[in-house]
Amino acid sequence: MPWVLILLLVVAVVALGAWLLSRKRDEPPVAIGQGNTSEREVDGLLTRADDLLAAPPARGSVAPPKPKPSAPPPAPPPRSDDDDEQDITLVGVMPDEIRALQKGYRDIRPEEAVQGRYVPEDAEIEIGPEETVDQVLIDELIADEPTGPHSFFTVQTVAVTDIGRKRKANEDAYMEIPEAFVYVVADGMGGHAAGEVAAGMAVNVIRDAFERSEFGGPPNILWPRRADELARSIETANKEVYARAMSEDRLNGMGTTVTALRFAPQKRRAYVAHVGDSRCYRIRRGHILRLTNDHTLGNLMGAKGKLAAQLSQAVGVREDVKVDLTIDRPEHDDLYVLCSDGLTKMVPDDVMKEIILETPDLSECARKLIDEANAMGGYDNITLILAKVTATSYAERDDFDVDVASQ
Numbered sequence: 001m002p003w004v005l006i007l008l009l010v011v012a013v014v015a016l017g018a019w020l021l022s023r024k025r026d027e028p029p030v031a032i033g034q035g036n037t038s039e040r041e042v043d044g045l046l047t048r049a050d051d052l053l054a055a056p057p058a059r060g061s062v063a064p065p066k067p068k069p070s071a072p073p074p075a076p077p078p079r080s081d082d083d084d085e086q087d088i089t090l091v092g093v094m095p096d097e098i099r100a101l102q103k104g105y106r107d108i109r110p111e112e113a114v115q116g117r118y119v120p121e122d123a124e125i126e127i128g129p130e131e132t133v134d135q136v137l138i139d140e141l142i143a144d145e146p147t148g149p150h151s152f153f154t155v156q157t158v159a160v161t162d163i164g165r166k167r168k169a170n171e172d173a174y175m176e177i178p179e180a181f182v183y184v185v186a187d188g189m190g191g192h193a194a195g196e197v198a199a200g201m202a203v204n205v206i207r208d209a210f211e212r213s214e215f216g217g218p219p220n221i222l223w224p225r226r227a228d229e230l231a232r233s234i235e236t237a238n239k240e241v242y243a244r245a246m247s248e249d250r251l252n253g254m255g256t257t258v259t260a261l262r263f264a265p266q267k268r269r270a271y272v273a274h275v276g277d278s279r280c281y282r283i284r285r286g287h288i289l290r291l292t293n294d295h296t297l298g299n300l301m302g303a304k305g306k307l308a309a310q311l312s313q314a315v316g317v318r319e320d321v322k323v324d325l326t327i328d329r330p331e332h333d334d335l336y337v338l339c340s341d342g343l344t345k346m347v348p349d350d351v352m353k354e355i356i357l358e359t360p361d362l363s364e365c366a367r368k369l370i371d372e373a374n375a376m377g378g379y380d381n382i383t384l385i386l387a388k389v390t391a392t393s394y395a396e397r398d399d400f401d402v403d404v405a406s407q
Contacts, residue, residue, distance in 0.1 A: 091189075091255060091311045101300055102312055104322025105231050105273070110223050150394040151265035153330055155181060158362040159385045162370045164342055165378030171195035172340050172383035173256075175203035180210050181263035182230070183385050187278050187340040189314065190254030194245075198256040198316050201244060202237040206260065209233040223325065227271040230262045231323040234273055234315065241316025255314035259292060259338050261387065263330065268395075270328040270336065275321055276314045279344055281337040281352070282328065288353040291326050291336075332391035342380035346373035362386050 157178070163170040171188040173196075186202045188195030209215045215229045216236035223231075237258065245251045257276025263269070272280045277294040293299060298308030313321055330336075335356060343352075347369065355372060359365035366386055373382045 091314050091317050099312075102295070102322045105223065105227075105325035106220055107322065110227075110325075110327065148266045151392055152268045152395045153263075153265050153332065153389045153391050155263055155265070156362065156388045156390065157183060157385060158366045159183075159383075160366040160370055161383040162342075162374070162378075162381065164381050165374050167381055169193065169196060170381045171199055172342070172381040173199035173203045174338075174383050174385060175207050176385070177207060177210055181265065182206075182210055182260065183262075183338055183387060184258060184260045185278050185338040185340055185383050185385060186256045186258050186315075187276065187342070187381070187383070188254070188256040190245075190251065194251045194254035195256065197244070197251060198241050198254040201241050202234075202256050202258050202315050205237040205240050206233045206258075209236055224269070224271070224327070226262060226264050226267075226269070227273070227325055227327060230260055230271050230273045231325050234258050234260060234275060234323050235321060238275070238315045238321040239319070242319055245316055253317070255317035257311070257340070258315050261336055261338055261385075263387075263389075268329060270330050272326040272328065274324050276311055278338070278340045280326075281339075281349075283335040283337070283353060283356050284331060284333075286353075286357065288349055288356075290349070291328060292324065295324070330389045332389065332395065334389040336387040336389070337384060338387070339384040340381060342378075342382035343369060343373050343384055345380060346376040346378065346382075362388060 155178075157176060159174050159176055161170060161172050161174060171193075173186045173188065175184040175186075176182070184203050184206055186199035188197070188199030190198060209229075210233065215232040216239070217232045219225075219232070220228045241254070241256065245254045257274075257278040259274040259276070259278040259280050260272070261280055262271045262273075264271070272291050274280065274292045275295060277296055278292075279294070280291045282289050282291055295312045295314075296308060297303035297310045297312050300312040303310070315321055337352070337356070347355075351372065352369065355368050356365055359368055366384060369384060370382050
């Protein structure tokens with residue numbers, strides 16, 4: 001019968017299929033790069049499969065299920081700070097009437113610069129009552145009386161510079177002349193190593209002025225001689241850096257900040273001269289006081305935003321410069337800090353004070369300040385000089401505010 005033949009044919013087909021399937025299972029798997037299937041062919045098949053999955057389904061067919069949403073991609077790496085404009089020192093462009101607002105030591109009387117009469121509006125630390133200065137002390141400080149035979153204090157210093165964590169070169173410079181009690185920090189700007197040239201030139205010109213006792217420019221007889229010499233040495237540095245910048249295209253526009261400190265131990269004086277935004281601080285009896293006022297557009301004309309941080313002047317940028325000058329009266333155990341803004345941008349005044357108070361060893365203290373600035377980002381070069389004042393046995397006779405005999 002026909003149905004019997006059909007049944008036998010179905011059985012035969014099923015048996016043949018089972019036999020073929022058993023043989024397929026016994027064959028070893030094909031590895032990429034082996035057998036008849038090359039790695040390129042496998043990649044092509046995978047690509048083709050991806051294309052088919054991505055293609056819209058044919059009309060009437062069932063679309064494949066949408067894949068489950070994957071985890072959000074990882075956050076992008078932080079933007080490189082090499083191109084961060086806020087950490088590049090710039091000198092703002094100003095009309096002459098705005099530049100005229102910048103006053104230097106030649107534009108004011110010395111009594112206006114006696115430290116204690118000025119407290120920065122943005123001071124982060126409460127200023128101690130001892131900062132009040134009366135007229136008698138003002139008259140004493142600006143008087144250029146003959147130098148006495150004995151020193152009222154000694155000065156111990158430590159100087160450190162560090163490239164930071166972001167810069168490719170160190171454009172800071174510093175200089176010490178221990179025999180003249182002169183200390184300088186400079187922070188160069190200009191790019192293509194021009195900043196390094198400007199800072200190095202400035203400190204070398206100042207050093208040369210003191211070694212030759214030739215300070216250039218007309219003396220300002222209203223000021224104590226030692227203060228005037230310090231300021232004039234910076235004016236001379238400005239002229240030489242500017243002339244070099246004008247003579248070489250690759251150095252055009254270079255400049256540098258300069259903050260300089262000069263002690264007069266036989267007069268019990270400290271003179272601070274500066275241009276730019278490198279700073280000088282004094283730590284006394286647990287209080288920190290900034291002795292310099294940043295030369296920025298924010299301070300000069302109330303600029304806001306990014307303009308506020310741009311410098312209103314720097315050494316070597318223009319033919320003339322207005323040097324700020326401050327007179328201070330050191331006391332026993334005072335610590336003076338000269339530093340570039342690579343430190344002050346990263347380390348707030350109160351943190352700086354705490355590190356200094358907790359670390360009496362100057363070398364260790366300087367290293368901790370550098371480490372703190374780097375830990376907070378280290379966006380710029382970091383340079384600092386620590387200068388510790390210690391009374392001598394002669395200080396007791398001048399009421400140096402210390403009982404030397406008990407030490």
